[in-house]
Amino acid sequence: AKAEGRGTLVVYEQGMDMVVQDQHALEIDLRLALQRGEFEIHYQPFIKLGSDTVDGFEALVRWRHPNHGLISPDRFIPLAEETGIIVPLGAWVLERACADAMSWPKTMKLAVNLSPIQLRQGNIVDTVARALKISGLRASRLELEVTETAVLAGADSRRALELIAGLGIAVVLDDFGTGYASLSHLAEMPFKKIKIDRGFVANLPTHSTSRAIVAAITNLARELGMEVTAEGVETEEQLIILKAAGCTNAQGYFFARPHPHSQIEFNVMKPVDG
Numbered sequence: 001a002k003a004e005g006r007g008t009l010v011v012y013e014q015g016m017d018m019v020v021q022d023q024h025a026l027e028i029d030l031r032l033a034l035q036r037g038e039f040e041i042h043y044q045p046f047i048k049l050g051s052d053t054v055d056g057f058e059a060l061v062r063w064r065h066p067n068h069g070l071i072s073p074d075r076f077i078p079l080a081e082e083t084g085i086i087v088p089l090g091a092w093v094l095e096r097a098c099a100d101a102m103s104w105p106k107t108m109k110l111a112v113n114l115s116p117i118q119l120r121q122g123n124i125v126d127t128v129a130r131a132l133k134i135s136g137l138r139a140s141r142l143e144l145e146v147t148e149t150a151v152l153a154g155a156d157s158r159r160a161l162e163l164i165a166g167l168g169i170a171v172v173l174d175d176f177g178t179g180y181a182s183l184s185h186l187a188e189m190p191f192k193k194i195k196i197d198r199g200f201v202a203n204l205p206t207h208s209t210s211r212a213i214v215a216a217i218t219n220l221a222r223e224l225g226m227e228v229t230a231e232g233v234e235t236e237e238q239l240i241i242l243k244a245a246g247c248t249n250a251q252g253y254f255f256a257r258p259h260p261h262s263q264i265e266f267n268v269m270k271p272v273d274g
């Protein structure tokens with residue numbers, strides 16, 4: 001069903017409905033969506049292991065399309081990046097999420113994803129500083145998640161990350177293990193935290209190599225003074241292995257799915273053993 005030919009894009013929705021749209025039409029839709037306020041942010045908690053408390057929430061953008069319903073970011077972020085719409089969209093996410101976080105308990109952090117395109121753009125540091133200023137959120141409560149691609153994108157991107165870290169914002173290396181960056185890159189950048197991609201987490205109970213990789217990552221991170229979050233934790237079995245390996249934080253459906261701001265809960269829903 002994906003072979004719809006060039007210039008078309010297939011949007012799969014919940015249920016079996018399938019919508020085929022011209023790429024250009026979707027691009028126009030995407031541009032208008034920002035003006036029309038069709039984007040919304042869902043928040044998923046990340047848990048501090050040990051105290052087993054909510055450490056903060058990650059902002060995950062969705063598109064509430066008038067005809068197609070809720071569209072997941074995997075479907076429109078790549079197009080937003082190709083077209084540059086990610087720049088104003090990303091700025092909106094930052095401002096909206098910082099404002100939302102102001103109503104949370106003061107200990108709770110906010111994590112926001114940054115696209116490599118946003119980092120390459122000259123004024124990302126201003127955009128971030130502005131979101132903090134408008135909302136009144138303290139820099140120490142903000143975490144910005146970037147992938148290895150962003151780090152490898154060039155000296156300007158790395159410089160921007162250093163300036164962001166200089167503001168007191170935690171820079172987090174996202175999707176760790178999926179890219180090409182060597183472990184030595186880790187020490188060169190001001191990362192506060194590493195997020196282990198959920199692909200490794202899913203394989204933990206059955207693949208001893210995944211367990212070995214996770215153990216190696218947590219050991220290295222500890223040496224470098226970085227925290228380690230395991231993402232995509234769905235079962236208690238995975239959680240027990242991750243705790244034993246020395247992960248400091250965890251996130252995943254086992255604890256909570258992403259929810260609209262009005263529905264988030266500040267307490268861990270499940271007791272954590274092991």
Ligand code: C2E
Binds near residue numbers: 093174234251
């Ligand atoms: P990510 O940053 O790696 O975010 C984690 C993704 O895993 C989220 O998908 C989340 O809903 C999902 N997830 C969390 N726990 C579990 C679990 O236990 N099991 C499974 N199977 N999945 C889990 P989502 O919300 O669809 O976001 C997909 C990606 O879109 C994100 O991956 C991120 O790269 C990107 N994204 C989302 N929001 C933004 C944004 O505001 N800006 C940018 N640049 N990218 C964003």
Ligand code: CA
Binds near residue numbers: 058113145174
């Ligand atoms: Ca992320």
Ligand code: CA
Binds near residue numbers: 174175197198231
């Ligand atoms: Ca991931």
Ligand code: CA
Binds near residue numbers: 174175
């Ligand atoms: Ca990602």
